[in-house]
Amino acid sequence: xxxxxxxxxxxxxxxxxxxxxxxxxxxxxxxxxxxxxxxxxxxxxxxxxxxxxxxxxxxxxxxxxxxxxxxxxxxxxxxxxxxxxxxxxxxxxxxxxxxxxxxxxxxxxxxxxxxxxxxxxxxxxxxxxxxxxxxxxxxxxxxxxxxxxxxxxxxxxxxxxxxxxxxxxxxxxxxxxxxxxxxxxxxxxxxxxxxxxxxxxxxxxxxxxxxxxxxxxxxxxxxxxxxxxxxxxxxxxxxxxxxxxxxxxxxxxxxxxxxxxxxxxxxxxxxxxxxxxxxxxxxxxxxxxxxxxxxxxxxxxxxxxxxxxxxxxxxxxxxxxxxxxxxxxxxxxxxxxxxxxxxxxxxxxxxxxxxxxxxxxxxxxxxxxxxxxxxxxxxxxxxxxxxxx
Amino acid sequence: xxxxxxxxxxxxxxxxxxxxxxxxxxxxxxxxxxxxxxxxxxxxxxxxxxxxxxxxxxxxxxxxxxxxxxxxxxxxxxxxxxxxxxxxxxxxxxxxxxxxxxxxxxxxxxxxxxxxxxxxxxxxxxxxxxxxxxxxxxxxxxxxxxxxxxxxxxxxxxxxxxxxxxxxxxxxxxxxxxxxxxxxxxxxxxxxxxxxxxxxxxxxxxxxxxxxxxxxxxxxxxxxxxxxxxxxxxxxxxxx
Numbered sequence: 234x235x236x237x238x239x240x241x242x243x244x245x246x247x248x249x250x251x252x253x254x255x256x257x258x259x260x261x262x263x264x265x266x267x268x269x270x271x272x273x274x275x276x277x278x279x280x281x282x283x284x285x286x287x288x289x290x291x292x293x294x295x296x297x298x299x300x301x302x303x304x305x306x307x308x309x310x311x312x313x314x315x316x317x318x319x320x321x322x323x324x325x326x327x328x329x330x331x332x333x334x335x336x337x338x339x340x341x342x343x344x345x346x347x348x349x350x351x352x353x354x355x356x357x358x359x360x361x362x363x364x365x366x367x368x369x370x371x372x373x374x375x376x377x378x379x380x381x382x383x384x385x386x387x388x389x390x391x392x393x394x395x396x397x398x399x400x401x402x403x404x405x406x407x408x409x410x411x412x413x414x415x416x417x418x419x420x421x422x423x424x425x426x427x428x429x430x431x432x433x434x435x436x437x438x439x440x441x442x443x444x445x446x447x448x449x450x451x452x453x454x455x456x457x458x459x460x461x462x463x464x465x466x467x468x469x470x471x472x473x474x475x476x477x478x479x480x481x482x483x484x485x486x487x488x489x490x491x492x493x494x495x496x497x498x499x500x501x502x503x504x505x506x507x508x509x510x511x512x513x514x515x516x517x518x519x520x521x522x523x524x525x526x527x528x529x530x531x532x533x534x535x536x537x538x539x540x541x542x543x544x545x546x547x548x549x550x551x552x553x554x555x556x557x558x559x560x561x562x563x564x565x566x567x568x569x570x571x572x573x574x575x576x577x578x579x580x581x582x583x584x585x586x587x588x589x590x591x592x593x594x595x596x597x598x599x600x601x602x603x604x605x606x607x608x609x610x611x612x613x614x615x616x617x618x619x620x621x622x
Numbered sequence: 623x624x625x626x627x628x629x630x631x632x633x634x635x636x637x638x639x640x641x642x643x644x645x646x647x648x649x650x651x652x653x654x655x656x657x658x659x660x661x662x663x664x665x666x667x668x669x670x671x672x673x674x675x676x677x678x679x680x681x682x683x684x685x686x687x688x689x690x691x692x693x694x695x696x697x698x699x700x701x702x703x704x705x706x707x708x709x710x711x712x713x714x715x716x717x718x719x720x721x722x723x724x725x726x727x728x729x730x731x732x733x734x735x736x737x738x739x740x741x742x743x744x745x746x747x748x749x750x751x752x753x754x755x756x757x758x759x760x761x762x763x764x765x766x767x768x769x770x771x772x773x774x775x776x777x778x779x780x781x782x783x784x785x786x787x788x789x790x791x792x793x794x795x796x797x798x799x800x801x802x803x804x805x806x807x808x809x810x811x812x813x814x815x816x817x818x819x820x821x822x823x824x825x826x827x828x829x830x831x832x833x834x835x836x837x838x839x840x841x842x843x844x845x846x847x848x849x850x851x852x853x854x855x856x857x858x859x860x861x862x
Contacts, residue, residue, distance in 0.1 A: 234724075234731050239724065239735075242723040242724060528704070529678070530713070530736075533705075614675075614681075618680075618792070
């Protein structure tokens with residue numbers, strides 16, 4: 234038998250209380266690691282997007298307000314020599330879902346001529362570009378959505394709009410974009426969408442957003458100001474953002490995750506410290522005479538102090554591990570596409586968060602156990618034994 | 623097998639409760655010979671437990687000399703007293719105070735964790751101690767699986783497993799029925815007779831005190847009477 238064994242056995246003293254305290258550690262720690270992993274996923278995506286030098290130009294009022302098609306030409310005329318601007322691609326939100334399912338895809342109808350340039354990161358080959366330009370129903374699906382529905386290149390795919398008149402469009406997949414940072418996106422040609430609108434006697438002109446591919450970061454910043462200035466005081470004023478900021482806008486709409494995670498960490502520490510501290514004090518009070526006997530047997534005050542403190546730390550670390558392990562397993566074993574939530578990038582396991590939460594567990598364990606341990610150190614054996622007697 | 627004599631000279635110990643000064647021992651002096659079995663009796667507040675705690679190095683006197691064997695406890699620091707206790711004293715308490723989540727053998731092994739000792743030697747000592755108290759077949763039982771008398775036997779095994787010079791027992795039969803009390807007292811007598819341990823036992827019960835070779839009666843912190851028990855072989859004991 235060792236003292237470590239005694240410590241472990243002590244946790245069995247009141248199994249229900251130990252379990253509840255462990256869960257009190259486990260749940261916040263799990264949420265903490267998950268939240269930070271979401272932030273890491275988002276930051277990773279943002280870093281990738283920053284490399285693409287795309288400027289998103291949308292209606293100043295909201296994304297649901299369309300901009301006139303003519304905006305594209307006006308934007309292109311800002312740099313006729315193409316020294317700062319490579320191409321402009323208009324896109325219109327379609328949404329839509331696979332008939333018989335409920336999940337809305339991020340499907341966008343894009344300008345046929347400029348999509349391969351503005352989204353060069355798709356990596357379309359010459360043959361695929363030719364097919365994109367030749368085939369009016371051509372579509373490109375991100376890896377996540379393709380895997381979810383079991384689509385292959387060459388498949389015939391039907392999407393149905395989510396608003397009346399619930400228009401159904403048929404596509405043919407020419408490319409699956411596995412590396413897409415947004416695994417549920419689906420691109421198809423805007424002229425094909427316009428045809429469908431015309432068939433229904435509707436007007437399908439107007440874009441949700443224009444993506445402007447820039448030459449470099451300086452060009453992106455200058456064009457951002459010039460474009461918004463160009464359309465200032467017109468009925469269709471614009472708001473231009475780099476792609477990173479544009480995506481962040483979606484995320485911020487849900488909440489400021491980094492600040493949220495920070496606030497959560499603080500709340501976690503305080504609540505768990507209070508819960509664990511209360512548990513350790515209760516445990517200490519119940520065992521005053523036992524600890525007095527330990528001292529009578531020859532255990533030094535320091536040793537008794539360390540026994541009580543170690544119990545608290547052990548409980549904190551066990552509870553933390555209980556919460557962290559399923560999250561680590563989940564984020565490691567489950568494909569990222571399945572972990573995707575709304576507009577967020579899929580979470581990416583943050584080992585720093587794991588280490589951080591274990592450190593928090595350790596710190597909380599020490600903080601919660603320190604006072605009872607100090608009381609045990611100070612415990613006068615004779616007083617405790619006399620009280621018992 | 624070892625034993626130690628005890629010498630106490632002009633011991634004073636006062637407690638303070640707010641502004642009130644409570645004398646527990648008021649100039650007590652006595653000697654207890656090595657290998658003797660001494661019972662201490664007296665009314666509540668007479669200083670019995672205080673005396674036991676001072677002999678066991680659990681508390682320090684305000685003034686006076688405390689010697690156990692070769693060791694002057696009154697000159698030791700808190701840390702030295704703790705180390706001394708682990709090697710030279712075995713305590714037995716009224717309420718046994720076993721650790722409920724450990725087995726009988728593990729409870730007995732507890733004081734040995736303070737020694738640098740191979741696990742095999744620890745197990746051997748634990749087995750011997752439990753055999754002495756007649757619980758060799760209850761090694762793996764937890765306290766809640768034992769009767770009160772058996773729990774006290776485990777506590778006695780825990781007290782003797784380190785082969786201490788002195789065994790201090792504070793009302794060891796206070797929580798037991800008459801028959802079990804007799805068994806426990808006979809066991810203490812056996813430890814005294816067979817292993818020559820010096821035993822100092824505090825008790826309220828005259829039947830328990832009758833097991834001592836000598837009975838010390840305390841009152842208001844001083845020695846009121848010092849009686850030799852004619853029914854037991856007389857131990858050399860002297861009050862100053």
